[in-house]
Amino acid sequence: MSEHKKIFLTGATGFLGSHLAWRLLLEGHHISVLARGSKTLSARDRVVQTLRDVGATNFRNLDVFEGDISLPNLGLSEAVIQNIIASTDEVWHCAASLSFQQEDRGAIFRMNVGGTQHVLALTERTRRRRLQHVSTAYIAGNRSDVVLESEIDVGQSFKNAYEESKCQAELLIADAHRRGTVSGSVYRPSIVIGDSKSGRVTHFHGVYAFIRALWASLERLRRRMPEGGLITLPLRVLGVETQTLNFVPIDYVVDAMIEISRRVESVGGTYHLANPVPTENQLWLPHMCRVLGVQGIQLVGENSFLKTPMTKLEALFQKQMAFYYQYLQGEPRFDCRRTLEALKNTSIECPRVTVEFIHKMAGWYVDFLKARTSES
Secondary structure, X not given: OOOOXXXXXXXXXXXXXXXXXXXXXXXXXXXXEEXXXXXXXXXXXXXXXXXXXXXXXXOOOEEEEEOOOOOHHHHXXXXXXXXXXXXXXXXXXXXXXXXXXXXXXXXHHHHHHHHHHHHHHHHHOOXXXXXXXXXXXXXXXXXXXXXXXXXXOOOOOOOOHHHHHHHHHHHHHHHHHHHOOXXXXXXXXXXXXXXXXXXXXXXXOOHHHHHHHHHHHHHHHHOOOOOOOOXXXXXXXXXXXXXXXXXXXXXXXXXXXXXXXXXXXXXXXXXXXXXXXXXXXXXXXXXXXXXXXEEEEEEEXXXXXXXXXXXXXXXXXXXXXXHHHHHOOOOOEEOOHHHHHHOOOOOOOOOOOOHHHHHHHHHXXXXXXXXXXXXX
């Protein structure tokens, strides 16, 4: 059994952070969480509610501090900071702004770059100065080649402020590690989706926003259609069929992070938690449409819209999905050799995204949307 640690964690109300916090609690670690309150809930109530959604039932080893990573000292008093420093073996930094809008650029950088600076300042004052940092594989930006785990900034441009801010945050950690002020490890998940066994998901970003937008369009059409019929929706989506999206199930990402973080040799390492076999757009999109009961959606190049102008629906979809469309044009290849080496003699393996898995993932979410619609 691994030693029980005292862990300080940011981002426990997020998708990855909540699953990670739950797992760490299950393993008997004591967790201090930094979170913001909302208009209706205290920080503790927000964290407990999120962890309950994930499956947690025992909160005995959980402390919650109301603060904000974008503020100096995390928005905490010096007395509270001293208390955290004295009782922390390891810091896990999962909090980030997931906004991708150019108009939010200032706020994104305050959270993702400024927040990382503030977390580093805290980590430097802890006894072990050990930092586990959650980044993203997409700091690779607009690269289309093979991206190594050892590379950060090779002069690439970025699709959005989110990618750029996460890249800058990694540079801060690499610099602190080089100077010896922290012992850092960095984890770069790709597109995190639901549980590989059940398809269950608790936060609905990325491909789920795409499914939700389609679902909403189809619901309007369904009201005028006979029950259970297949809907034909002529909708051209800007993208390349033979390009890929790199999907990784949440359970693989959390299992891999926890396993790698225990290893002494992981200090100073960066790990791509990406799928060694990325999923071609021409595989996941038609099968997702099948689950939704729709046909007629196709990926097309820019030329298609030059020949035939966009319909109202296509224009609306492109506006709503502008961020996600960027990723349908192509992505880099993520080299996972360091991760695979670290997991070699464990049972932790990234499942391939099969047709069956797409049906499970999309099916779980469609059932969730149906249930929510019938309740309202």
